[in-house]
Amino acid sequence: MRAVGFDVNGGPEVLRPVELPVPEPGPGRVLIRVAYAGVNFGEVQHRLGDFGPADGIEVPGLEISGEVAELGAGVTGLAPGDPVAAYLPDAGGYAEYAVAPAAFVFPLDGISLRDGGGAALALTTAWGVLTGAARLTAGDTVLIHAAAGGVGSVAAQLARALGAASVHGTVSSAAKARYAERFGYDAVHLRDGFAAHVSDLDVVLDPIGGPTRQASLTVLAPFGRLAVYGDAARRPDLNLPVLPFWKNNRSLTGYDIADLARRAPDRVRSHALSALSLLASGTIRLDISAELPLTSAAQAHETLQSGLNVGKTLLTVG
Known part of the structure; x- marks a missing residue:
């Protein structure tokens, strides 16, 4: 398969076309014929070696859409030909076929394969960080970094x-601000100096x-929650004293889908299905701002790593 x-960590140029055997679905797993693969910053980190050095040929890709090709032993509720989206905790989405645990394969009822290609990771993360980590409740005030x-x-x-009373965002440029305002x-x-414009927030989401x-x-407001779900700036970790959290009634919380998938x-699955139901109903929408062929994965990574991306980028696979 294409x-x-x-096979070596580095810049976008290390990504290259390869031919690999079609994987086989083991027990509890599903083989999917990939239509679209979403592009995410986690895949940039994978390529750069943030998750460890390359071990042979590694295929990035954490979310896909496509059709079920084959079911592993013990998988029920799906059939060959079903349109699905899938989260791939072990990566592998930049390929004609990928294998996903059945728990992370989601039927695309009323959702196109194109939208599904950018949904399984992005929507699940957004729902999980808001409801699980930040514990958003109706009436909360919210700030979202990387708003575009x-x-x-x-x-x-x-x-x-979910009932937020107000939603603010931060971005790195005026062009991104104009884009984000549509949502x-x-x-x-603008992210530089944002603290001069907002205060007393119940929830802040930070992937930066x-x-x-x-x-x-x-x-943060009293009992405000800073919910961390990424490290796009790739800066050294903060060393935070604990006493100010007590003295200022603050909370620091985190969301990592890979850890949640293991434990x-x-x-x-619940987070994904909840968010996908809102996408299917039209309550929310995905903005697919770029659609590139699989062979242009390096170009997609270069745009994402340089911070020039907005919305969702997809790779067209099949």
């Missing part, structure tokens, strides 16, 4: 659907890290 992979990204653009809509934000601020994370703590797969 795939794009790498694949997760940020749907997180704003989900926050509204239900009350205001979108570094100084942005540090400054986010200062804008609470049923919760990942």
Whole structure:
């Protein structure tokens, strides 16, 4: 089968076309003929070696859509030909075929394969960080960093659907601010100096890290929650004293889908199905801003790593 992979960590140029055997679905797993693969920052980190050095040819790709090709032993509720989206905890989505645990394969009832290609990771993460980590409740005030990204653009809509009283965002440029404003934000601020424009927030979502994370703590309301779900700035980890959390009634919480997939797969599935139901109903929408052939995966990575992306980028596979 055709795939794009790498065997040495490095820049986007290490991604190259490869030919690999079609994988076989083991017990409890599903083989999917891939139509679309979403592009995510986690795949940039995979390529760079943030998750460890390359071990042979590694194929990135954490979310896909396509049709069920074959069921492993013990899998029920699906049939060959079913349109599905899938989260791939072990990667492998930049290929004509990929294998996913059955728990993370989601029927696309009323959702196109195109939208499904960018949904399984982005929507699940947005729902999980809002409801699981941040414990958003109706009436909360919310700030979302990286407001124009694949997760940020749907997180704003989900926050509204969950009853948030106000939703603010931050971005890195004026062009991104204009883009993000289409997704239900009350205001979108430039990230540099954002703390001068917001205060007393119940929830802050941060996939950035570094100084942005540090400054986010200062804008929390009493019992406000800073929910961390990424490290796009790739800065050294913060060393935070505990006493200010006590003295200022603050909370720091986190969401990592890979850890949740290992320890609470049923919760990942619940988060995904809840978010997908809102996509199917039209309550929220995905904005697919770029659609590239599989062979242009390096170009997609270069745009994402340079911070020039908005919305969701898909690779067209089959």
